[in-house]
Amino acid sequence: MPVNVEQIPGLNTLGISLARIDFGSYGLNPPHTHPRATEILVVLEGTLYVGFVTSNLNPGNRLFTKVLHAGDVFVFPQGLIHFQFNPEKTNAIAFAGLSSQNPGVITIANAVFGSTPPISVDVLTKAFQVDKNVVEYLQKQFWWDNNN
Template identity: 80%
Template sequence: MMKGAHFPATTAAFALLALATFHLVSASDPSSLQDFCVALKNTDAGNTSNAVGSKVTPANVEQIAGLNTLGISLARIDYAPNGGLNPPHTHPRASEFLVVMEGTLYVGFVTSNSDNGNKLFTKVLYPGDVFVFPVGLIHFQFNIGKVNAVAIAGLSSQNPGVITIANAVFGSKPPIKLDVLTKAFQVESNVVEYLQNQFWYDNN
């Protein structure tokens, strides 16, 4: 029969202190710095008469200070009929879920280089449908219907950020060196120059 282990009093006291400290740490409050702040924002229809045929109306911490520390934000996206596009973009600090309110959207995202080698996931969405775009991945929405479309996006950050791919690559100021882009896209320099000379509309 095994004999019970005996600990010196100092060891037992240390163990109790460590256990008490652990409970104090695990009982800490991991929530935000504030309880809440009531705030409202009007999200009227956006003007889609532009080069891409869409308008994003954000409701993040820049528009609503009450979102500070809450880790959430919203956006309304309006799409023109027959091809209104929210161009390929990423949110570096947030995942996004999209709820279609009106119209028909073709949506999708591309996985990272290492995850199935840039695999494209797409779906056609109708009113009431929901789609999720994982954080940081390139995604888009395209109105394939003959009427206006509207969607509401929820994002898991008070300040999700947005990087529109074409704008960032070809519309940077100052421009990215021609040698870099011709090698990256494996095209002639005149193609890159043409793209850099375009007006890259920001729908945000």
């Protein structure tokens, strides 16, 4: 559940937001970015496999990951693609603090395959080097944050 300037107008100009994330077994917060904030994640309960990918700069697109347990902390730099995954059968709970009262969120699959109107199949086929049927299949999916 996010807490930002939209839920609490008093956060305006304070430069902070907070989110509690409850993960069911094998729950996923899919690859996404926060264009206006760095995120710090604290695991309260359970285990999370987390990571982020560096930008395209040399040496680009490097993946940094870590398995976190209760009490562990991880930082996701502003604007970088990152994710959290619960690899266990038990639930996990985490709190995320963000360095903006309006951090924004761009879920990668939603943006690429769920845009309105859709991105041209020809563009996505060439960009991902996959068959047209794969792109059309992905565009028909219902994309959401599936934490549980």
